[in-house]
Amino acid sequence: MGTDWFRPISLEEALELRMTYPDAYLLCGATHLMTQPRTALSQYTRFIDLSRVEQLYGCHTEECVIQVGAAFSYARAADFLASTVPAVAQACRSVGTPQVRNKGTLGGAVALSLPNADLPPALLAVGAEVVLTSTVGSRVLPIEAWVCEPSQTSLQPDEIITALRFPRDQGPQAYHRLGRRAAFCFPEVAAAIAIDATLPSPYVRIAMTVGTGAFRLLHAEQFATEALSMMGTEPPEEIGMEFYGIVEETLAAHSAEIPEVVRTSAAAVAVRTLQEVWSDGDHL
Amino acid sequence: MEITFEVNGQSHNLAGVAPLESLAVILRDRLGLTGTKIGCATGHCGACSVLIDERLVNACLVPAAQLQGHQVTTVEGLETSEGIDNVQQAFVEAGAVQCGFCTAGMEMAAHALLSALSNPTKEQIRSALTGNLCRCTGYQKIVDAVYQAAIGLKGV
Numbered sequence: 001m002g003t004d005w006f007r008p009i010s011l012e013e014a015l016e017l018r019m020t021y022p023d024a025y026l027l028c029g030a031t032h033l034m035t036q037p038r039t040a041l042s043q044y045t046r047f048i049d050l051s052r053v054e055q056l057y058g059c060h061t062e063e064c065v066i067q068v069g070a071a072f073s074y075a076r077a078a079d080f081l082a083s084t085v086p087a088v089a090q091a092c093r094s095v096g097t098p099q100v101r102n103k104g105t106l107g108g109a110v111a112l113s114l115p116n117a118d119l120p121p122a123l124l125a126v127g128a129e130v131v132l133t134s135t136v137g138s139r140v141l142p143i144e145a146w147v148c149e150p151s152q153t154s155l156q157p158d159e160i161i162t163a164l165r166f167p168r169d170q171g172p173q174a175y176h177r178l179g180r181r182a183a184f185c186f187p188e189v190a191a192a193i194a195i196d197a198t199l200p201s202p203y204v205r206i207a208m209t210v211g212t213g214a215f216r217l218l219h220a221e222q223f224a225t226e227a228l229s230m231m232g233t234e235p236p237e238e239i240g241m242e243f244y245g246i247v248e249e250t251l252a253a254h255s256a257e258i259p260e261v262v263r264t265s266a267a268a269v270a271v272r273t274l275q276e277v278w279s280d281g282d283h284l
Numbered sequence: 285m286e287i288t289f290e291v292n293g294q295s296h297n298l299a300g301v302a303p304l305e306s307l308a309v310i311l312r313d314r315l316g317l318t319g320t321k322i323g324c325a326t327g328h329c330g331a332c333s334v335l336i337d338e339r340l341v342n343a344c345l346v347p348a349a350q351l352q353g354h355q356v357t358t359v360e361g362l363e364t365s366e367g368i369d370n371v372q373q374a375f376v377e378a379g380a381v382q383c384g385f386c387t388a389g390m391e392m393a394a395h396a397l398l399s400a401l402s403n404p405t406k407e408q409i410r411s412a413l414t415g416n417l418c419r420c421t422g423y424q425k426i427v428d429a430v431y432q433a434a435i436g437l438k439g440v
């Protein structure tokens with residue numbers, strides 16, 4: 001059986017192909033595709049390669065939002081978002097290796113939504129949105145509504161991920177992770193924290209992954225937000241242990257399958273991340 | 285499928301290529317450019333590192349179907365009319381080669397770094413080489429070699 005490899009050069013052409021062949025394999029950077037066993041790919045006879053679609057490389061900045069095309073590589077996104085959405089930039093710098101970061105794309109990361117990847121906690125913490133486009137128009141989805149269930153996203157059979165949107169210049173943000181190797185391994189645990197200082201009273205958003213999918217820690221968010229409002233820009237050493245305990249308890253409640261060593265490591269990473277964003281008091 | 289692309293400045297037109305055939309396999313088996321090594325074939329080891337349009341990538345993760353119209357530089361392409369280039373010379377002088385399997389990939393990663401950053405620190409060099417594994421664990425001399433290459437380039 002032959003293989004059809006489509007190389008659209010415009011978004012319109014890509015959307016037509018997507019509608020005509022909803023079961024085709026969509027790709028852009030191809031870093032995930034090429035690591036898949038050939039037996040797993042044998043079910044696909046059509047591939048739609050989005051890497052030549054110019055519209056997917058665009059970006060623009062609005063007053064409060066920055067939008068980047070889905071074909072932005074991790075390396076380009078890390079540079080482009082460094083000052084405006086630093087937690088996502090830091091997560092992009094943590095993905096894979098320099099070689100992989102030059103090829104892999106933001107759109108691919110969102111499409112795959114691997115539960116233990118670097119990007120999901122950062123996207124959750126900063127409140128990212130996914131722009132989905134079909135031949136009938138575009139819709140914007142909060143990242144929290146993107147992953148319905150493990151390995152199940154909200155992407156419709158006629159849609160393509162065309163961009164990601166981020167609130168910009170909200171306040172201090174940080175991303176930290178622990179892995180078995182500095183490069184080319186998924187994080188064992190990762191934490192992203194973003195303080196939204198644009199609100200009348202700054203709010204702390206916290207998201208983590210412990211290999212089970214990224215999620216927000218709402219109780220820890222409330223604690224950190226209240227502590228921030230009471231203590232101002234003082235470094236949070238005094239509350240570090242309490243915050244550590246809350247994170248560990250939250251993880252234990254989240255899943256009984258998370259081993260104690262992972263919970264304690266994750267709590268330590270969360271404290272370190274909070275200390276970094278909090279001490280960046282110039283923004284508050 | 286049929287693809288046309290450049291390798292080290294030379295145009296190649298290949299027919300009958302499977303879309304998912306990797307660039308690493310094409311370089312070695314179709315074009316005879318065996319300087320590029322295949323270690324893991326999953327992007328972990330960096331032995332197959334090459335430049336595509338001046339960007340460092342793993343050749344094992346590039347499907348043939350994406351090569352159309354692009355320019356590839358392999359370790360063979362680093363050589364100049366005067367012989368091996370500064371990075372390669374620095375590897376020789378620093379003794380940064382043991383079994384040699386990672387060397388081509390290391391040199392490509394070093395080349396990419398020095399093209400972007402002429403005066404890197406050793407920490408920046410280590411960071412740039414995180415995608416390249418040396419199974420002999422001879423990292424120190426490799427970092428020294430890249431550092432010396434940078435100094436040499438700066439002195440030119």
